[in-house]
Amino acid sequence: MGFGDYPAEYNPKVHGPFDPARYYGKPDVPLAQVKLSEIGGWLGRRNKSPRAMASCISRAWWRWQHKYVQPKRAGIAPFFQLISGCMIFFYVINYPKISHHKNYKYH
């Protein structure tokens, strides 16, 4: 599997056209259904290689796109979501500079 290839588990004969938002491997229990006692094992089963993380983020991005950007009559919500995300992200990375503008010394 080189750079830019399909996932190794993807088989066009079985899965049909490639869906970038779908995980083609063996699905594990969703995080929302994992019991607290099992969460250690669940985290241990995760593939934490950089490639797997990148593909996870890519799948999430495509899922978001399919839900909000790609529909036929998409609204303005994805733009606002993106702007909100950017605002939070840049606020966090700029927080060390912004914190100099605090109005009160003690809270």
Place this chain on the structure above:
Amino acid sequence: MLSRAGILSGQQCKNIVALSTRCMATTPATSTSADKPSQPAFQRPVRQQPGKVRLGFVPEEWFQFFYKKTGVTGPYAFGIGLTTYLVSKEWYVMEHEYYNGLSLLVLCIIGVKKLGPAIAKYLDKEIDEYEAGWNSGRESEKTALNAQIKEEETHQWSADGQLMLVAAKRENVALQLEAAYRQRLMNVYDEVTKRLNYQVERQNVEQRIAQKHLVSWVVKRVVSSITAEQEKQNIDKCIADLAVLAKV
């Protein structure tokens, strides 16, 4: 079916053997075909409806997540509480950029509320036109094919008419044949009648001529057999008869 005669005949045995081998042969086939519907999880991706949001950008799922635990006001209370916490502890610092952003937010909201519906209507129209443009070729081909199908059906219908026409022509020819046959029958009848009439007429004529000849022959013989003496006696008798009559 499994009668003794049938089994003894051997044909039945062959059938049973064939049936059993077929059953054995189809067993793995059915098991492999059963694998295919066991993967309904992999369906072709379909275009989704846009996800529902509140306040312009917050996903509906966020509110549904809170709804089961806190009721409808939960997410709002959480949002306000979090904001209050962040602001009061100055995790969120209200410097000049905040007011700048606030004014920008107000402008954005006004813009969305004022221009949104008109732009949405325009864009929906554009999307519909775009899709119609992509579909037009397919639709026109469909209508053309439907028209061709209809035409073909009309042709078939008229071909059926041709069958009727051929039947009518056949009937017509049969009628003509019948007419010709009857005319010939009539001809035969006429000819035969003519010949028979001729025969009758000829026989009549021959009979008449023969009679005439016989009569003339008899008359001639009778006349020739009358002698002068007989004639004289006759005349005398006549005169005597006249005298008797004159006396009366």
